[in-house]
Amino acid sequence: MSDLYSLGFKGQVFTPSSPEYDSARDRYPKNAVLKPSYIVQPTSAQDVPLAIKFALSQNPPLEVAIKGGGANPYPASSSDGGLVIDLGNLKAVKVADDKQSVSVGGGALWSDVYTETDKHGVVPVGGTVHFLGVGGVILAGGYSHLSGRHGLAVDNVLQATVVLADGRVVITNETEEPDLFWAIRGGVNQFGVVTELVLKTYPLPGPMTTGALVYPGTELQNVLAAWHNHLDNHHPSTKMMLVCARTPPDFRPSLLVLPYIENNATLPDSVLAPFRELAQPSFESFTTVNSFLAVSHAGDQTLIDAPPRLHISGALISDLWDDVFSQAFDSWTQFTEDEAFRGSVLLWEFPHRDKVAEKKVEDMAFAAREKHYFFVVNARYTLATEEVKAVEWASDLAGLVRKAQVEKTGKSLITPASFALNPQTMMPEGIWGSNLPRLRELKAKYDPQKVWSKGWVIEPDLRL
Ligand SMILES: Cc1cc2nc3c(=O)[nH]c(=O)nc-3n(C[C@H](O)[C@H](O)[C@H](O)COP(=O)(O)OP(=O)(O)OC[C@H]3O[C@@H](n4cnc5c(N)ncnc54)[C@H](O)[C@@H]3O)c2cc1C
Structure with missing residues (x-):
């Protein structure tokens, strides 16, 4: 540690003997909490090269991880035994x-x-x-x-x-x-x-409405009918999410429609009309705010009360297919009958598709430019011993939706890194598609020694 300061490092350094070590290595998903030998918190960009130099000068060199918000359930932002560059102080x-x-x-x-x-x-x-x-x-x-x-x-x-x-x-x-x-x-x-x-x-955008319409699972077909009606009239300023969740007090399977509606572009009552007319909500609650900070807190209650371990898997889809939705719903219903996994949810997200598809695949490394919606499985659980089951179910279900995408349309879609968090269950080709060769060339240019070796690792193409 003194070596790091003697290099001129000005930020904070935590080791397992530091009183603040446990809070410094904490993460929102508890399965992402590892045991690094060093956690360093730079105070400026100039501190970062010193942390890298220190890590690489150890014998053997230390693995280096980068932590942003630490919210990703796959523990690429931490390390067992290595050095974590925690950017938490760089938040201006x-x-x-x-x-x-x-x-x-x-x-x-x-x-x-x-x-x-x-x-x-x-x-x-x-x-x-x-x-x-x-x-x-x-x-x-x-x-x-x-x-x-x-x-x-x-x-x-x-x-x-x-x-x-x-x-x-x-x-x-x-x-x-x-x-x-x-x-x-x-x-x-x-x-x-x-x-x-x-x-x-x-x-x-002016006033924004968020909230929820809640339906019993028995309303599934009616909710899907309402959903198709909504998508037929989809305005780019409205983003809706359809969630399968077990809600208290009885924890029966429910469907939640969670809207984000910009009131100056579309009237909330007209956006919500199909969800009230074609299906019967058992409960609804909405709020209208003028601040994006408030919008970003809309899901607080469910996110904070959720079981502490989380595994995410996902797939992009070209459309909403009722049979695929029903199959996923059945799998989820069965999986969550086990109380240990009752907090697990399925998220079907429907941002308007056109704008994202305006960019070309080759414009940047992010490669998912076909028109799409997305599906995310959140397997939630409390005990580490439940991890294998959670990972298996989430990966299988995302795989089933990916397979359906191919069967329905004849083409597979990229899975963005945010929704395919486990490098053990997805190859880099599935994340970066046709951009992978150029990424491998650039990896050779910028990181030939693979200092950045956590999570999805791009193999440098050293032939050039
Ligand atoms: C509750 C929840 C809701 C979500 N909702 C959405 C959503 O609506 N839209 C969406 O797109 N995604 C969503 N995600 C996925 C989210 O985008 C990823 O989990 C993302 O990685 C979280 O970023 P982070 O900085 O908090 O993560 P971290 O765990 O800190 O980092 C994740 C990865 O990014 C790297 N990284 C982070 N910061 C930097 C940096 N400054 N420089 C270099 N590398 C860095 C890390 O090394 C690691 O590989 C959600 C995730 C959760 C848990």
């Missing part, structure tokens, strides 16, 4: 004088961002939940409530500051170091530590 947020952009520290949470941008009446395309990290969400793609109108979060990055494996601190954008700019936008943690991002901003 500054809206530009012309309000067209915001610069954001690589360790900021979306709550840090929205707290500041709300004050200026603007919003970037960002995470839907306040405790997610800016780095992890954007570098993997970033599906937002605003994606129907403005594309993914990664489509709205103007510039980044990246600390490379060799310690250089580089500014990258469309004209400066453009290869790196291409690679980080979808390349997750594979090209360096992103210490700052500059994001395009948009005016706040």
